[in-house]
Amino acid sequence: MALALRVFPRGLTRFRTAWRSLRSHNAAEMNRRFALLAASGLLATACFGKFALGVTQTIEPTPILPGANVKQELNIEADGLLGTAVKQALTDAATKGQTQTQSGTQWQIRDSSEGSAVHLRMFRTVSLSEAQTALAPSSTGGFDVGTMNVHADDWGLARHYTVRIVVTPSAPNTPVGTPAATDATSQQLAKAILAGITYDYYISLPGVVTATNGVPGDQSRLVWHLDLTSGSARVLTAESIYPDVPRLVVLLVAIVLIVGLIFIRSRSRKPVTADRPEIFTQP
Numbered sequence: 001m002a003l004a005l006r007v008f009p010r011g012l013t014r015f016r017t018a019w020r021s022l023r024s025h026n027a028a029e030m031n032r033r034f035a036l037l038a039a040s041g042l043l044a045t046a047c048f049g050k051f052a053l054g055v056t057q058t059i060e061p062t063p064i065l066p067g068a069n070v071k072q073e074l075n076i077e078a079d080g081l082l083g084t085a086v087k088q089a090l091t092d093a094a095t096k097g098q099t100q101t102q103s104g105t106q107w108q109i110r111d112s113s114e115g116s117a118v119h120l121r122m123f124r125t126v127s128l129s130e131a132q133t134a135l136a137p138s139s140t141g142g143f144d145v146g147t148m149n150v151h152a153d154d155w156g157l158a159r160h161y162t163v164r165i166v167v168t169p170s171a172p173n174t175p176v177g178t179p180a181a182t183d184a185t186s187q188q189l190a191k192a193i194l195a196g197i198t199y200d201y202y203i204s205l206p207g208v209v210t211a212t213n214g215v216p217g218d219q220s221r222l223v224w225h226l227d228l229t230s231g232s233a234r235v236l237t238a239e240s241i242y243p244d245v246p247r248l249v250v251l252l253v254a255i256v257l258i259v260g261l262i263f264i265r266s267r268s269r270k271p272v273t274a275d276r277p278e279i280f281t282q283p
Helices: 002-048 080-099 184-195 245-268
Strands: 051-061 068-078 108-111 118-127 147-154 158-167 197-204 208-212 222-226 234-243
Touching (some): 051 080, 051 158, 068 080, 068 147, 080 118, 197 234, 222 234
Parallel strands (some): 051 197
Antiparallel strands (some): 051 068, 108 118, 197 222, 208 234
């Protein structure tokens, strides 16, 4: 009994020492990984620069007539090799579009870059059917802007829109010098490069939004912040009901005109009674 009492404290002390050693080892390993990731992020930012992409899809119903148009816009702000690579890809795509006859509405490009800072704006307005045609990544600088599926129900005085977009976030065309993900360090560096890319997706629906898996953004838009490091597809959904104000105005004007016409015709059909002449007699 006495021997057991003497051995137990020694065993407890050894266990505590081993536990502290294990904790310190795990903490050191975790700190080393954090330091390596931070260094990779700083190196990636310094070498490849920052990149921000904003994609906006705006549905605009056709006044009175059925159907709708879609305004598509891409805003790119970048610097470093990433910006240079995407700008070169967009320039090549625009040059190819001018030399070769391509189907569909072409993108308009506005370049307001200054020095190494890249500022590009791509925009176009297409029909609802054309907006649901998949875009080649080569026409958008190597980015997948998603496949749009819009279901529009015309209820006469209101319209119901259901939008579903499937986006597979991916990096732009690989800049020269990007390390291949062959070892752990290269993989961490590649993830750090992707983490430096901001990809925001905006959808503007007419009327009142009734359901969505996005969050409200500025200018009455819904926004999704996409993560390029995951590599998995993201499904963006939204629904809205749009009271067709032009049709309501036309209906009210038609009702006023019809009521006015009925009132005028009823007045014109009212019989006119002639006053009896007064007879004066001599006294």
